[in-house]
Amino acid sequence: MELVVALDLPSAEENLALARALGTYNIWMKVGFRSYIRDGRPFIEALKAINPNFRLFLDLKLYDIPNTMADAAEEIAKLGVDMFNIHASAGPVAMRAVMERLSSYENRPLVLAVTALTSFDEATFKTIYEKSIDEKAEQFAKMSYENGLDGVVCSAFESRAIKAATSQKFITLCPGIRPFGEDAGDQQRVATLETAAKESVDFPVVGRPVYKDTDPEGKVAKILEVITSL
Secondary structure: OOOEEEEOOOOHHHHHHHHHHOOOOOOEEEEOHHHHHHHHHHHHHHHHHHOOOOEEEEEEEEOOOHHHHHHHHHHHHHHOOOEEEEEHHHOHHHHHHHHHHHOOOOOOOEEEEEOOOOOOOHHHHHHHHOOOHHHHHHHHHHHHHHOOOOEEEOOHHHHHHHHHHOOOOOEEEEOOEOOOOOOOOOOOOOEOHHHHHHOOOOEEEEOHHHHOOOOHHHHHHHHHHHHHHO
């Protein structure tokens, strides 16, 4: 597993301070919707300046008509980030448009599709998608795999079934990881690192348990120690 730390603090200054505190670790950093809308390209460049070996995941969940998504994907590739995501709900035509547009990039970013947001509980999800989370997540994953994406965003509890339905090399990135059983907050489907390993998660995403800790560097050190031991 490769750790992804979510930079979800209220200001660029706080996020950059967190990144500096973790600057000795060559880990993944997740830049979310709020951070990118507020801070933009300069924030991406500032993270790279702190540690050129940080890997950057731009979490914008693109969802629009296919050509607009392809245009946006190309602009994201120009930022030099290492991974970004789209919504699987955009469908196969949009998926193919994105991947075709990126095909000319020698070192294109990884592209993942969001299956079911981890804030959904089963009942709410079913009112929107008319299927269970497990069923729809697997369906979206197959669609993503068949249309050339690199993986999906899902909860840890769907990861193993998704890999069985696609490929063991098909990436699963899983938010809602509470490394040592911390409070779930607004997430519904959370998992520990042990559960994530058992479910073959590739990228566990940890946010609040790191940035709300009084010693975020120490917390990341403990997380990486556990990951190494699993």
